[in-house]
Amino acid sequence: MTSLMKNPLVVGSGVLALVGAGVYVYQLMFGLGITGMNNSTSWGLYLTCFMFFVGLSAGGLIVASSASIFGIKKYKAVALPAVILSLVCICCAGVCVLVDLGGIQRIWRMVTGLNFMSPLAWDMIVITLYLVINLVYLYFMCSAKADPAKVAVVSRFALPVAILVHSVTAWIFGLEIAREAWHTAILAPIFVASALDSGLALLVLALFGLRARGVFQTPNELITSLAGLLCTCIAVDAYFIGCEILTTAYNGTEGGLAVVNTLLFGGTAPFFWFEVVCGLVIPFCLLVFAKNRRNMKIVGVAAVLVVAGVFCKRCWLMFTGFATPNIVGGPGITLGSAAAQTGGAADMWAIMGVYAPTVPEVVLTVGIFALGVCAFAVLCQKLLGK
Amino acid sequence: MTKLAIGINLRRCIGCNTCAVACKMQNNVPDGMLWNRVLTEGCEQFDGAEGVYPHLTRTYLPLACQHCENPACERVCPTGATYKDDMGRVEIDYDKCIGCRMCMAACPYNARTFNWNEPVRATGAAYGDARVPERSRGVMEKCTLCKERTDEGEVPMCVHCCPGDARIFGDLDDPDSAVSRLRREGSAEVLLEDKGTRPQVFYVR
């Protein structure tokens, strides 16, 4: 314990996580109105991070399980940190959903009256399953009598569940007929692709971190190999996004143009272009050359860019969906926000989706990230340090 | 079966917002939100116009829950809080709502409003029909087709108060009802037909 308390990363992130928890109490007292969310943009930073964390969680587990399933021996070396990362990320994802609920005190209704038609119901089931698999996986890996055969069995379930968890998360959005920007069959594959590249990139960064801290040593050859895999995933991700945007834009339909205009030139354009340039093009160009993949600095830069790019992707995906209401007309949508309650018409309406995260909302989100960092650091120190 | 519906004759809609305020009053809708709002189609400003002066047109579009026959909101609700009742209305069981806002993302009409904050009322007290249940912070709400009134055979308050007689309420399963007759007139249309939600609120232009 004392050694943990000496770890500044653990202490720092722990403090931030506690601050986040404090903000959550504040949110419980006053409601989601303390965030920037409103009736025009009814999901914000919390669910954006939910998407992001679910994706991050994937990479690790997919590497770990494919090591067992396909007998890729060299990946077995990093399976344990990969599973820890996966576990931490999926927990953070769950926290993101929970803090986003307006009526958490009634969450037991999810047990007593679950509507199996709801993608959120599927998501709850699949995430729970995923969490359990992560835990079982971890147990078998760390257990004194770790049995490679049992690990192999678990991994055969882990891979499809990992893919499913990302698909179901995609379906929360992709099945919404109301939102042109989300409503596409390719959304689940896009999510899986993004999950792979961001998850792998994060794993690489985590391994760098563990190596720097001296907790866990990963050979450069393995990183180089992972970087090759990452490069492929980036290409697949970019391909899917390309397909989607072409299909949306090609016929110049009213709804399609609204989406494309928002994405390319409108409110979500900075996120979109950051992802395309810094999250896809640059890392791909860096990693496509074998020489670069052997340069750990370049791999590190590429991995950072990929993670940041995928975060931006979550942002543009989320907010493009809310940008243009299907029925446009003045004065628009009643916002229902705190400003709308106290002000007059000028504060109450929005023609287009409006949203800006508030300070408490950002602090709470940072707290969730900090919680993840803290948990990862602690778990690695405890489990890998042996 | 009963399939309650509202037909809105846009030719008779003068954009007065009486339906919006009547709904707010009847249903104790708090400050900062409306269940029923009146839009001026295709422009950014209420009472604006489409086109360039003097070649202008204007259509008012009163918009609330469309009480879809195939409600997107109902399907995605994880707890069954949103449900289609036996009178054909889409209703919310506030006790079951966990505030996840799946329904809000699912509704193509932006018909739903959420209690982001503790509800505030400029009157300092509740108003409207005493039979309407109160909604707390963190709960979704929207037009109920004036459940409390229509349960008793009364018309919704927006219909009751409409000064232009633009709103017709009734049972679409009764071919002789005024609302069925209005629908048969031929020019009836629903909003976002391509979404396949099959609204029970329809418009005559």
Add this chain to the structure above:
Amino acid sequence: MEQKPRSGVLSRRSFLKTAAAVGAVGFTGASLAGIAEAAGSPAAGSAGETQAFTYHNEHCLCNCMLQCTVRDGRLAMIQPRPNEDHRFQNVCLKGLSEVQNIYGEARIQRPMKRVGERGSGEFEAISWEEAFQMIAENFKAIQDKYGKDALWIQFSTEASQRFPPLLASVLGAQAGGMNGYDMGQGNGQIMAFSPWIGMFAQNTIWEWPEAAVVILANTNLVETSLTWSRGMLDAQEAGTKFICLDPRFSPTAGKADQWVNLRAGTDPAFFLGMTKYILDEDLFDREHVLAHTSLPFLIDAETGACLVDVTPGTDPETGEPVELKTFYVWDKNANAAVPQETAGVAAALEGEFTVNGTRYLTQFTRLRKDMEPYTLEWTAATCDIPADLVADVATQYAAGPSIIDNGVGGIDKFGNNDVAGHCYALIASLTGNYGKRGTGCGIYGYHVTPYEAHLGAWPLPEGMAPAPSPQGFYDVVKGDTIHGAMFFGDIPTQKAANWNKTLEWIDSLDFVCLADIYHSSVTDFVDLVLPSCSKFECADAVGGIKCANAHILANLKVLDPLFESKSDFYIEKGIAEAMGLGDVFPADGEEYARALLTTDDPQVAGFTLEKLQEAGGALRLIGSEDLIAPEVGFTYGTASGKQEPYYEALLQFGQAFPAWEQPCEAYPENPLREKYPLQFNQARSRFRVHSAYSGAKWIQEVSEPHIELNPVDAAARGLEDGDAVEVFNDRGSFRTVLRLNESVRPESAFMVESTYRQYLDGTIMQAVSNDTLNERGYALPFGPMIPYNDTLIEIKKAGE
């Protein structure tokens, strides 16, 4: 010479009496039963809830009858009071908003004495007793020093509960003279078709389905007569075509079948162009013109004076001596001038004739000459619209049957408003669109019943009456005859233009007191402020009685007075008591109500306060089932008994027939346009009645005060939607928010008229409006009109 007896015209009163006698029995019974049942309906709701009835909002003349739910002592809900006649089962957003508004922040809660500078808003709460004493002392001092008539006591509809005011009579003060607004077009129509019901048309809005065309002349009916829009919508469904004249694509223009987007203030030009076209294309109704109008009459070719014989006579109704005139026409058979009523006369419509050595021509011949300048091209240029639009509307109107419905905004608030009204009268008589079914002109928007019951009065001692008001408020504020004033409601910012001048006048007064429900704009500028009750509150069982909508309406108690407010009746009574004159007032509202219901009018036979309470605050006048007035017909109270669109009395103004006259300020060639290029158009919207409802939160949620510009004009000034702007001219300025709207005519700005100054950053809209009166107005029946819209302004970003 034979004189047409005036008694030949079936007077309105005698018709009503006849009609009332017919259907006296069955209807009241039915109406009572209807309400008793409704009040007991499930809607009446749970325990602890009561239903009460009042009426609203007489200020916008809809007079909606309301059923109010009171729960835990608070107004919880308002619904339209059930009515067998659906046309009178009404409410709009303004009525509903009262559920919040009467408790709102803008409410004046207690008597307050001003302690800071005028306009500072610094007040000190005082008791009612102190307030009454203060008023009594000041009123006495002013009346002792300057005479009784140096005191001005005026009511606005907003702050009164509809017991007829008594205070001005009791004190011998002035109670307000001519309006100075709303009657401008009426000024131009009344002389052709008298009698004329104030500013209203002779027939009602329910007759519109019988018209082929209704021209809405600058009438924003769907907003300003909101609940009567049904009359328009029903007629439209029945096939009547609506043509709306409005520079702005108003909500009514949007609902009309055709929109004429003429330049503001050019309505007379449009109608003159139509008249010329109708004459040129022979679209007028020759038979009608010959039979029913004065147009064949002979007039002096030089002076324009009519050829008449004048004999003394007596008015058959009043018994007073009058001049009886006999007009002459040119008989084509006899080839001589003969009295127009000569049997078998074949009157010449056109031509120039010599009678006793003087040249005479027919009015019609003069009309042709007078209309010569108004070609389609001229009209198109003046109104800034296509020429074929003028011809098209003229053709449709002439084919008829057609109605011209004017409002009281738009052109009515321009210097040349009477010319517009005169044009309606001329074109209607020329085309036979007056007198028969489906025709007419005047205000229809609020004219929903031909019935008016004669209510009783509270008897005051002999000789107690208001002092005569030789001047309207618009002139009073420019003079020094008044030294003290009491206003019930915000008269000063509503009934006078050019606020800075009005403020100078307020400054010149020894004492000025305001009783109002809400903190209206003038509140901060008076010496003493008194809180009035809303229409939902009174101390007694009844707060007012009036006749409207073919009903006797009672303002029954819904709530006790909120805060420390008192109804206008008790404010008046309190002042009178403090001045030792309380005895002459009724003891309470009930006594006053009973006095008003004591009348021999058969339409209200048997109506008592108890019956009104039992019936939910409204009783339908006996015999008032048919809301379509009898056909106006072709006999009039004019000198000749015919339609007389030729106004001999206006010869000195060059307006015997209407002649084009520019607006007084907002005309295109005005050099002032270089500094102030925008015409400032104020109009009423559905969201407020003048300033009333400005503080209603529910209405603020859907509409807040702002000025609108066409995007073209905004771009030219570098202004954007949502900018805080300053609106200004040489008279003054005010601040508001800019919204862009394609509906607004370029080179003009639009703003919903009037709000409280707290919503305009402490400024007052009326600071820029034009107070220049047209001298001709003093020669007209309703006096001069304030040209509020005849105003040029410029707009810039606030603070620049």
